[in-house]
Structure formats: C-alpha cells, structure tokens
Amino acid sequence: MGIEDKIQSVEEKLEKTPINKATEKERARLKSRIAELKEQKQKKAKGTGDTSGYAVEKHGDVTAALVGFPSVGKSTLLNEITNADSDTGAYEFTTLDVNPGMMDHKGAKIQVLDVPGLIGGAADGRGGGKQVLSVVRNAEIVLIVLDPEEMREDEIKQEVDNAGIRINTDLPNMKIEKKDRGGIKISKTVDGGLEEDTIRDLMRQHGYANADVVIREEMDIDRFIDGLMDNRKYIPAITAVNKIDTVEAERRKEFEEKYDLVFSAETGENLDKLKDLMFDRLELIRVYMKEKGEDADKDEPLILRKGATVEEAMNELPGEMKRRFKDARVSGPSSKFPNQRVGMEHELMDEDVLELNLKHL
Structure with a gap:
C-alpha cells in the first residue's frame, strides 16, 4: 500500500470516529498518524522531485509572497507596487516562474515575490505546487489575493496549511x-x-x-501535534480581494467586513493602504541613526522588527560595533526623555533616533 492509500485509509477511519471525550485518544492517534504520513510523503517528494526551479535569492529587508489561484491579478499588483515588470494577461498561468520586485515603503525595502498560481492539490505536487509553496515558506509574510468572481478562499488556505504553513498564528x-x-x-x-x-x-x-x-x-489535538512537528512554519498573512472596481456596492461592503482589505491593482485603489498594512503586519520599525553633533538620517532608516534592542541594531550595522560600544542615546517613543542614555538591552520603537557612543580601538 502506497503512502497516498495509507493516508486515505487513516482519514476515512478518522471521519468515522465520533468527536467526544471517549474517543479523544483514538482521534489523536489517527490525526498523529496522518501528520506523520504526510511528512513522509513530502520528504519522499523532495528526494525525487526537482525543487530547484523556483529558487529565489533574498534581497531587501524582508520578503513577501503573493499567493493565489491563477488569474487573480497578482502580476498586475506586483507591477503596481514594486519596480517589477511581470507579464500580465487575462488568462490562467501567465506567471510560469517566480517574479520578484522591490517595494520601497516608509524606508523599508520589501522584496515581493509573485509566485505561479496555485491549483488544487498544490501541496501534493500538482502544477509545481511544492516548488511554489517552498518559496512561500521562506517569506516573512504572505499576501493571499482573491478574485471576487471566484473566491476559493478555503481552498487556497487549505493548500497552504497542507504544506505545513500556519498563517496568522503563533508557535504552540x-x-x-x-x-x-x-x-x-x-x-x-x-x-x-x-x-x-x-x-x-x-x-x-x-x-x-x-x-x-x-x-x-x-490546545486541541491539531495544535499539540503542530507543536511536536519540526516542519511547521508560522507566517503572518493578509487576505485581500482584488478587482474591487468590478464589484457592486453591497457586495463590496460584505468583502470589506470579512477581509483585511479590498483593492484594485488595475485602478490603484487602496494600494497605499495595502502597503501600510504589509508594513504593520510585518511589525517593522524605523530607527534613525544619528552621529554626534549631526542631524538624524531620516532618509535611510535602519529597518528592524518590533522588540529589537540596541544590540540587535548594532548587529545590522557594519564594523565591530559591539566591541566598541560604550553607551547609546535614544530620543523618541521608547525614551523617557530626549537623549536618554541607554545600554545594549534597551528596546527600540518605531521612529526612535539612536546615537551610538563608541570607543576608539
């Protein structure tokens, strides 16, 4: 019996097992077995399939992946929010490779990847789905793009979940x-x-x-099993509806209430809001570096993640900063007063001004 048949057999047993306290152990055993078999299947596919076709070198501060079924408008969106020039067309499978673009927003350089459109069974390898989803796993945020005429939200989220990617949830x-x-x-x-x-x-x-x-x-059974597995990836996600310019007012309101954002890549509506939302969900902060006696450099901020310390800021700067560190001065949201003297452990906040006092070696 092949792995596919084994998975199907165990899933059928699980479906027949009622949900109650008396059957909790049995349902847990079956779900755990399914998770193990799916992991075996993925490892086997990695060993036999070509997954090199969509290798993408990372650039910029963080990476975002555009995910959706074919023809939802991802390529048009990429062209509008980045410096990319991706082929577009009103037909399926326009994008046959990963198209990268760089989005500059609030001083952050966000690499945006337009991956080929998913199809049903992508997590199991259909339509190059494994390669596509491997790119998604390496992103810091996922933007799920939906088409108002063919939403298929549950399908796409299921494919992502089947690939071991957990969106908008923390580690157990x-x-x-x-x-x-x-x-x-x-x-x-x-x-x-x-x-x-x-x-x-x-x-x-x-x-x-x-x-x-x-x-x-x-936690329930699924959540505990996730905590036991070493192949889960936890990524923030935005679910947004494209082509909103083609939707009547009442349906638009429904979408606005249910999803993170509605937008139109074709007309440009709400694209600035989308950029802001990506910046916020990535939990990026801008730190303006300052030399003694000079003004802070607000044109090219240091981009860090929420909760970053002065020490982590120094890790992003060239030179042997930590060896030379004496203290630092911070002005802004994280300081109690202007030019507060702080140590390496001080936690920075968005739009802080940071001045380092360094020893001469």
Whole structure:
C-alpha cells in the first residue's frame, strides 16, 4: 500500500470516529498518524522531485509572497507596487516562474515575490505546487489575493496549511525537554485542553519515551501535534480581494467586513493602504541613526522588527560595533526623555533616533 492509500485509509477511519471525550485518544492517534504520513510523503517528494526551479535569492529587508489561484491579478499588483515588470494577461498561468520586485515603503525595502498560481492539490505536487509553496515558506509574510468572481478562499488556505504553513498564528506555547529516564511528565499552566493520557500517547507516537512537557495554552489535538512537528512554519498573512472596481456596492461592503482589505491593482485603489498594512503586519520599525553633533538620517532608516534592542541594531550595522560600544542615546517613543542614555538591552520603537557612543580601538 502506497503512502497516498495509507493516508486515505487513516482519514476515512478518522471521519468515522465520533468527536467526544471517549474517543479523544483514538482521534489523536489517527490525526498523529496522518501528520506523520504526510511528512513522509513530502520528504519522499523532495528526494525525487526537482525543487530547484523556483529558487529565489533574498534581497531587501524582508520578503513577501503573493499567493493565489491563477488569474487573480497578482502580476498586475506586483507591477503596481514594486519596480517589477511581470507579464500580465487575462488568462490562467501567465506567471510560469517566480517574479520578484522591490517595494520601497516608509524606508523599508520589501522584496515581493509573485509566485505561479496555485491549483488544487498544490501541496501534493500538482502544477509545481511544492516548488511554489517552498518559496512561500521562506517569506516573512504572505499576501493571499482573491478574485471576487471566484473566491476559493478555503481552498487556497487549505493548500497552504497542507504544506505545513500556519498563517496568522503563533508557535504552540509549549516546551518539551528530553530526559534519559522518568517517563513523560506533564505540567499545565492552564485548565482544560487535552487529557494527560492523550498527551502521553501522542508524544510516544512521535518518539518521546522520557521527557518533561510544559503546556502554557489550552490546545486541541491539531495544535499539540503542530507543536511536536519540526516542519511547521508560522507566517503572518493578509487576505485581500482584488478587482474591487468590478464589484457592486453591497457586495463590496460584505468583502470589506470579512477581509483585511479590498483593492484594485488595475485602478490603484487602496494600494497605499495595502502597503501600510504589509508594513504593520510585518511589525517593522524605523530607527534613525544619528552621529554626534549631526542631524538624524531620516532618509535611510535602519529597518528592524518590533522588540529589537540596541544590540540587535548594532548587529545590522557594519564594523565591530559591539566591541566598541560604550553607551547609546535614544530620543523618541521608547525614551523617557530626549537623549536618554541607554545600554545594549534597551528596546527600540518605531521612529526612535539612536546615537551610538563608541570607543576608539
């Protein structure tokens, strides 16, 4: 029996198993088996298939991937928000390779990748889907583009999920420490969630005989299995509806209430809002560097992620900054007062002005 047949067989058993407390352990076992088989299938495909065709060198501060089924207008969008010149056409499969473009916004250089349109079964390799989704896995944000005439939102999100990509969710809040002996010990900081016997069974299925596990959130079977797997990728995503200029007012309002944004790549409507939304979801911050006695350089800010410290800022700068560091002065949202003296551990915020005081070596 091949892997596909095994997956189908286990999925059929799962479908026939009712959802209740009495069947929790059995459903957990079946779901865990499905996850293992799908991982085996993906590893086997990587070993036999050509996945080199869509290799993309990263440029800029961060990378965004445009994802959608064919003919949703991704190529037109890429051309409008970046310096790219991607082929466009009102027919399927215009994009046959990954087309990159660079978007400059608020001082950040965001590399935007227009990947070939997905088709059903992409995560299993149909239509070059594995190569496409491997590019998506390496992006820092996903922009899911929908067509108002053929939304197919659930299908595209399912393909992304089947590829082990979890959008708009954090890593499961759990910690596992392997031990040499003592069995599986479970600590929970929340009430509810999975029974301890179910947790132990799942961990044994994944090769844990002795371990301490701490669970800090109420989670279901799927979420716990994700925490056990090492091939999951967690990426923020924006779901937006293109071609809004072709939609009547009442339907437009429905889209505006349900999705992150509506826009028109053809007319340019809401493209500035889309850029702002991408910047915010990426949690980027701008830090303006300042030399002593000079004005801050606000033309080319240092682009960091939310929560970055002075030390992380120095890591992005040329030279042996940390060896030469004495202290720093910060003015802006993160400072208590202008020119506050801070150390390496100080957490920076958007539009801070940072002046480094360095030793002469």
